[in-house]
Amino acid sequence: MTITRDAVIATLKTIKDPITGDDIMAAGLVRALSVDEGNVRFVFEVAPSLVQQLEPVRASAEAALKAIPGIGAVSAIMTAHSTPATPPDLKPNRQSEPTGPQKVPGIDRIIAIASGKGGVGKSTVSANLACALAAEGRRVGLLDADVYGPSQPRMLGVSGRPASPDGKTILPMRNHGVTMMSIGLMQNEDQAVVWRGPMLMGALQQMMNQVQWGALDVLIVDLPPGTGDVQMTLAQKFDLSGAIVVSTPQDIALLDARKGIDMFKQLRTPIIGMIENMSTHICSNCGHEEHTFGHGGVAQEAAKLDVPLLAELPLHLDIRLAADGGAPIVVSKPDSPPAQAFRAVARKLIESGDA
Numbered sequence: 160m161t162i163t164r165d166a167v168i169a170t171l172k173t174i175k176d177p178i179t180g181d182d183i184m185a186a187g188l189v190r191a192l193s194v195d196e197g198n199v200r201f202v203f204e205v206a207p208s209l210v211q212q213l214e215p216v217r218a219s220a221e222a223a224l225k226a227i228p229g230i231g232a233v234s235a236i237m238t239a240h241s242t243p244a245t246p247p248d249l250k251p252n253r254q255s256e257p258t259g260p261q262k263v264p265g266i267d268r269i270i271a272i273a274s275g276k277g278g279v280g281k282s283t284v285s286a287n288l289a290c291a292l293a294a295e296g297r298r299v300g301l302l303d304a305d306v307y308g309p310s311q312p313r314m315l316g317v318s319g320r321p322a323s324p325d326g327k328t329i330l331p332m333r334n335h336g337v338t339m340m341s342i343g344l345m346q347n348e349d350q351a352v353v354w355r356g357p358m359l360m361g362a363l364q365q366m367m368n369q370v371q372w373g374a375l376d377v378l379i380v381d382l383p384p385g386t387g388d389v390q391m392t393l394a395q396k397f398d399l400s401g402a403i404v405v406s407t408p409q410d411i412a413l414l415d416a417r418k419g420i421d422m423f424k425q426l427r428t429p430i431i432g433m434i435e436n437m438s439t440h441i442c443s444n445c446g447h448e449e450h451t452f453g454h455g456g457v458a459q460e461a462a463k464l465d466v467p468l469l470a471e472l473p474l475h476l477d478i479r480l481a482a483d484g485g486a487p488i489v490v491s492k493p494d495s496p497p498a499q500a501f502r503a504v505a506r507k508l509i510e511s512g513d514a
């Protein structure tokens with residue numbers, strides 16, 4: 160049985176917000192709800208002073224969803240936001256604040272790495288592309304904005320909490336020539352995330368503006384899958400060079416990739432291109448090549464949508480082992496064909512002026 164979004168919302172509506180007396184949906188506590196193949200994730204957004212009081216409510220919402228027969232993984236992340244009231248500005252002729260997408264000081268270009276569906280290799284592509292661009296001599300940053308499943312600390316072999324000597328800015332981490340920051344480094348594993356300060360979308364802005372990125376030629380942003388608030392905020396608030404959409408060749412992944420491309424087009428973010436991941440399977444024993452998920456689907460889709468196909472990357476055990484081991488294949492096996500494929504994408508991006 161497929162779990163519908165309506166069924167999830169109906170269950171969430173049975174949970175009461177003790178502060179307002181409304182249900183948690185009506186009280187606006189549930190944000191960024193995503194229901195994907197039975198897996199449910201959302202952000203439970205509360206004021207900082209109510210975090211402790213509302214944690215049991217978050218837990219009951221999670222428990223109620225987990226009790227739905229046939230439900231997949233359920234993740235309810237708590238974020239704390241504060242929106243201090245700004246006094247009205249009565250000065251006449253005040254220049255209005257710029258509202259369009261902004262540049263981040265010191266960062267020349269920003270590339271979003273997106274996917275319609277989870278698990279298609281977006282984080283693997285982001286990590287390898289960042290390392291490949293660094294290997295080509297670019298000053299590269301990697302922002303892991305996958306708030307639901309941050310994986311860049313593991314992929315880049317970075318751990319520990321980033322320091323904040325002045326309590327205002329955050330010092331990023333660095334490995335393999337890449338300056339990196341991840342929301343995963345700000346949270347304790349197995350604990351509900353509590354973002355002190357602004358809400359989830361604010362957290363993205365905080366990571367862009369309060370991390371001391373230094374001078375970068377390009378910042379790669381590893382987005383959460385899908386077309387949610389983080390993607391929209393990034394495209395609306397920041398001046399992006401463009402987006403790269405990663406997909407596997409399966410129809411279902413392509414369908415979701417198309418939605419992602421549509422969203423970026425609507426937000427006027429240029430699509431730099433598509434990458435087909437897990438294009439073919441290469442046996443690590445005998446080198447035999449087979450098309451596990453079909454092959455060429457992304458090339459066809461890219462042609463249909465009139466966007467460039469940047470690469471077709473194989474499904475190869477070494478790519479996963481390298482990612483799990485904290486040194487992406489571009490670094491750990493630089494001469495291997497997959498590493499060379501990533502280097503070729505990096506060179507293409509540099510030539511086109513996107514990186």
Ligand SMILES: Nc1ncnc2c1ncn2[C@@H]1O[C@H](COP(=O)(O)OP(=O)(O)OP(=O)(O)O)[C@@H](O)[C@H]1O
Pocket residue numbers: 274276277278279280281282283284305308310383384436437472473474475476477478479480482483
């Ligand atoms: N080309 C590949 N060959 C072998 N394994 C791969 C390949 N691409 C990705 N993987 C593995 O597949 C898993 C999912 O990849 P990854 O985390 O990059 O996907 P994602 O799209 O970022 O997922 P999520 O949506 O959960 O963030 C990881 O274990 C990764 O090592």
